[in-house]
Amino acid sequence: MTSPERDERPMSGAVRLLVIVAAALVAIFAIGVIAGMIGAAMNDGGAHSAIFYLILLAAVALAAGAIWLIVRNRAVMDLPVSPRMRKSRMLLYSCGVIGIAGGMAFALVGGGGEMGAWALFSANEPISPTAVLILLSVLILATALSIRWHMLLDEHERAAYDFGAVVSIYIYFVLSIGWWLLARGGFAPAPDGHLIFWVVMITWLIGWLIRRYR
Amino acid sequence: MNNRLKVLRAERDWSQAELAVRLDVSRQAVNAIETGKHDPSLPLAFRIARLFGMPIEEIFDDQS
Numbered sequence: 001m002t003s004p005e006r007d008e009r010p011m012s013g014a015v016r017l018l019v020i021v022a023a024a025l026v027a028i029f030a031i032g033v034i035a036g037m038i039g040a041a042m043n044d045g046g047a048h049s050a051i052f053y054l055i056l057l058a059a060v061a062l063a064a065g066a067i068w069l070i071v072r073n074r075a076v077m078d079l080p081v082s083p084r085m086r087k088s089r090m091l092l093y094s095c096g097v098i099g100i101a102g103g104m105a106f107a108l109v110g111g112g113g114e115m116g117a118w119a120l121f122s123a124n125e126p127i128s129p130t131a132v133l134i135l136l137s138v139l140i141l142a143t144a145l146s147i148r149w150h151m152l153l154d155e156h157e158r159a160a161y162d163f164g165a166v167v168s169i170y171i172y173f174v175l176s177i178g179w180w181l182l183a184r185g186g187f188a189p190a191p192d193g194h195l196i197f198w199v200v201m202i203t204w205l206i207g208w209l210i211r212r213y214r
Numbered sequence: 215m216n217n218r219l220k221v222l223r224a225e226r227d228w229s230q231a232e233l234a235v236r237l238d239v240s241r242q243a244v245n246a247i248e249t250g251k252h253d254p255s256l257p258l259a260f261r262i263a264r265l266f267g268m269p270i271e272e273i274f275d276d277q278s
Binding site: 083 | 234235238239254258
């Protein structure tokens with residue numbers, strides 16, 4: 001018999017979703033490290049130190065642990081039967097797969113130079129032209145899928161995204177102008193557009209999470 | 215806005231997920247409507263009314 005009360009705890013789903021997101025980030029990082037180390041080994045050739053293999057082993061263990069966490073909490077990712085929600089989830093997962101594939105390709109071509117994948121999070125470090133083309137392809141493809149995904153969202157999730165977008169626009173407005181004024185008055189260094197970008201994106205994510213799973 | 219969605223769903227022995235599939239929305243959307251955290255749009259309110267075979271005003275009440 002179906003219990004109408006059985007699935008009325010949205011926060012438990014939110015916690016599991018956060019665990020999955022965190023585990024996915026760790027998995028992407030670990031896979032990037034593995035890909036980068038394999039790429040470096042292929043370029044260098046020859047034997048490597050014990051520390052090299054220890055770090056590689058640790059990265060494999062980290063990736064395996066993160067994937068295990070995702071699998072353990074996968075119930076929250078089960079595909080709903082509703083056709084619209086199923087399409088929406090499939091597009092979301094496709095974006096994730098494309099992102100991971102792009103990250104691995106970036107690491108394999110050694111796009112970040114000595115900084116490795118961390119070069120992606122730095123505003124000024126040079127990136128190889130091949131890596132730039134890979135990342136641009138991922139950006140265009142993922143954006144096209146994201147637009148299609150947004151068109152499939154139900155009104156509740158769309159409202160959550162709208163809420164996050166409005167909050168992040170206000171954060172962008174206050175942070176960019178406030179920082180610019182402080183810099184002009186000599187109270188702060190010049191505004192860092194890269195940092196402002198990440199603050200705005202994280203604010204949008206938090207706004208969406210709060211509105212959707214509160 | 216108050217509504218009787220949870221009661222109507224329980225009478226039919228549907229889970230939130232089952233109702234969500236019938237309405238073609240997410241389970242979180244059903245939960246948000248039942249708990250009054252999200253007021254459905256007019257098209258969704260009509261879909262809900264048709265599903266339960268009742269007028270909208272018998273399901274939703276804007277006077278608390």
